[in-house]
Amino acid sequence: MCNALGWALIIPLTPTLPTKYAMPKTATAQTDLGSITRNTPALSKFTAALVRWQKKHGRHDLPWQQTTDPYRIWLSEIMLQQTQVQTVIPYYARFLERFPTIKDLAKADINDVLTLWAGLGYYARARNLHACAQAITTDYQGQFPNDPEALATLPGIGRSTAAAICAFAFGHRAAILDGNVKRVFCRVFGIEGVPTTSAVDKQLWLLAESLLPKTGIEAYTQGLMDLGATCCSRTKARCDVCPMSGFCNAQQTNRVSELPHRKAKVSLPVRTSKVWLIRDDDHVWLERRQACGIWGGLLSLPDADSVQLPVTAMALESKQVRHKFTHFELQAEVARYVIKNTSQPVALNRHRELDAYPLSDAEELALPTPWRKLLVAEQDAKDL
DSSP, X not given: OOOOTTTOOOOOSSOOOOOOOXXXXXXXXXXXXXXXXXXXXXXXXXXXXXXXXXXXXXXOOXXXXXXXXXXXXXXXXXXXTTSOHHHXXXXXXXXXXXXXXXXXXXXXXXXHHHHHHTTSOOTHHHHHHXXXXXXXXXXXXXXXOSOHHHHTTSTTOOHHHHHHHHHHHHOOOOOOOOHHHXXXXXXXXXXXXXXXXXXXXXXXXXXXXHTOOSSOHHHHHHHHHHHHHHTSOSSSOOGGGOTTTTTOHHHHTTOTTTOSOOOOOOOOOEEEEEEEEEEOSXXXXXXXXXXXXXXXXXXXXXXXXXXXXXXXXXXXXXXXXEEEOSSOEEEEEEEEEEOOTTOOOEEOOTTSEEEEEEGGGTTTSOOOHHHHHHHHHHHHHHHO
């Protein structure tokens, strides 16, 4: 069992495999679509306008484009989940250099995968990436299934990601519906309600299916991604250059800033923690967190109740660290100690490995972002 230690959220290491999704029936889709897009010219113009725009103004030189290799496409799609393109590019290059094939990734140590992933955030993606590589290697002889329903049963691959992989790698007609695409659809077609609610999400999927072109799925899918990322952005929509401006409901009704509707803001609950930064002249002591919980599998500053300090430890000024997660805010008190090179702290939690690491390697270790920043600052201050 994983000890939550006050503030950790329990997240299972072994990814839960989603059930196969059911594609909507055409008759049902047409009936339901009539209630949200009746009498709008957008339905007949959207797809062709998007493909024309993408071919002329879309992105064509990203590192994962100009390939049909499903491994490279899958890797990019997982990394791009909730992460901007410019942030992903260097990580993508490093991953391919270290793990050029899915078999290389499958046989890698999970700690090596987490180390390369460090800084991208949402670390469950890295654990799922590794688990998915192992599943494909074991269950599919190292070959990606070319069917979106089969792909969607694999760790970390949902319905939209499966569709994107199949579209780019195999030319499969399947609808994507990530956050950017939902925003585009809500604005162009004037769809009311919060997109994450079940009813609106169902409508958006039906709409996404109805708009698929008979040919050219690659340009269409890339166009959706490009339009949402570079033109129909959340806060700075560029309606003056948008190919949908002539029939966009949100623009015509002056509701671009209103759509899509958002959930009412709520204050994040605060969770407190006390951790120790223990170092000597050259090393810092870090523990490997259990696979479950926040920052599962990563190195971390030890919790105060999981380590016994040597009697010679000298206390330094403590620091306060605040870090926001999706569902809560962490407020951590960091007690800092310097110990002699001849003494070491002792781990009290047998489920966590406590080891010394070179403080100068903080940038390269598999550390959560707030602890990496803290240790880099500690190294810089020590060198002054």
